[in-house]
Amino acid sequence: MTDSKKTAPSLSLGTLYGVGVGPGDPELITIKALRLLKSAPVVAFPAGVQGRKGRAQDIISPWLNPDQVQLALKFPYTEDRQILTEAWKVASEEVWLHLQKGRDVVFASEGDVSFYSTFTYLAQTLQQLHPEASIQATPGVCSPLAAAAVLGIPLTIQAQRLAILPALQSVAHLETALSWADVVVLLKVSSVYPQVWSVLDKHQLLDHSYAVENATKPDQVIYADLSKRPRLQLPYFSLLVIQVRP
Numbered sequence: 001m002t003d004s005k006k007t008a009p010s011l012s013l014g015t016l017y018g019v020g021v022g023p024g025d026p027e028l029i030t031i032k033a034l035r036l037l038k039s040a041p042v043v044a045f046p047a048g049v050q051g052r053k054g055r056a057q058d059i060i061s062p063w064l065n066p067d068q069v070q071l072a073l074k075f076p077y078t079e080d081r082q083i084l085t086e087a088w089k090v091a092s093e094e095v096w097l098h099l100q101k102g103r104d105v106v107f108a109s110e111g112d113v114s115f116y117s118t119f120t121y122l123a124q125t126l127q128q129l130h131p132e133a134s135i136q137a138t139p140g141v142c143s144p145l146a147a148a149a150v151l152g153i154p155l156t157i158q159a160q161r162l163a164i165l166p167a168l169q170s171v172a173h174l175e176t177a178l179s180w181a182d183v184v185v186l187l188k189v190s191s192v193y194p195q196v197w198s199v200l201d202k203h204q205l206l207d208h209s210y211a212v213e214n215a216t217k218p219d220q221v222i223y224a225d226l227s228k229r230p231r232l233q234l235p236y237f238s239l240l241v242i243q244v245r246p
């Protein structure tokens with residue numbers, strides 16, 4: 001009899017798929033994202049706050065089945081880098097627990113997955129902590145494109161130049177963008193709307209500006225012409241489209 005050393009069969013690692021699930025209307029999920037979402041043993045998404053569903057979770061809920069593990073990952077709403085870094089590590093390890101057991105994890109991201117998305121931080125942190133992890137991204141319909149569609153306008157035509165700014169961090173850069181861009185889209189505008197309104201007023205652009213809340217969702221609201229709206233209470237999921245040189 002010869003000595004034989006038995007080794008455990010090697011289990012291949014699961015893959016983390018980041019999928020963009022669109023701006024709100026569950027029918028604006030791509031066929032590929034839907035296939036991944038329906039077939040994954042584990043579906044992850046940013047956890048909601050105050051007992052409410054998160055945005056991505058809300059969008060994908062009609063497509064999930066009860067056998068799938070649902071992983072609500074906590075990403076605090078803060079600018080504090082230390083708190084965020086810790087949250088990304090915790091979330092990455094939660095995902096890794098499944099990947100190392102050979103289970104694919106599909107992370108649903110509102111809109112597009114590489115456009116101001118939490119998925120980027122999750123993927124980067126996972127790759128740092130576990131370089132062997134396999135990660136793939138599937139694009140989705142992002143909010144500026146959804147806004148143009150519901151406004152019934154082209155976002156850009158011909159040689160127009162487009163600037164997209166996260167207003168919360170860039171009100172100071174808005175003037176510069178207005179000096180060169182033909183169309184400006186402002187994301188994350190809700191908390192700085194009064195300052196933005198003043199800049200648009202100074203440049204006489206209020207009647208060329210649109211605000212869109214919750215584009216493509218049943219509670220969508222559109223304001224065309226912001227001239228008489230200096231103090232709009234916009235929700236987080238709102239943006240402005242400014243036609244600087246139509």
Ligand SMILES: C[S@@+](CC[C@H](N)C(=O)[O-])C[C@H]1O[C@@H](n2cnc3c(N)ncnc32)[C@H](O)[C@@H]1O
Pocket residue numbers: 023024109110111112113115116117141142143144146186187188189212213214215216217236237238239
């Ligand atoms: C963190 S960014 C996420 C962007 C997202 N990944 C995308 O592809 O559109 C969040 C900002 O996107 C904008 N946004 C996302 N979805 C929206 C929607 N359905 N309607 C209006 N604005 C939206 C808002 O400006 C919000 O503050």
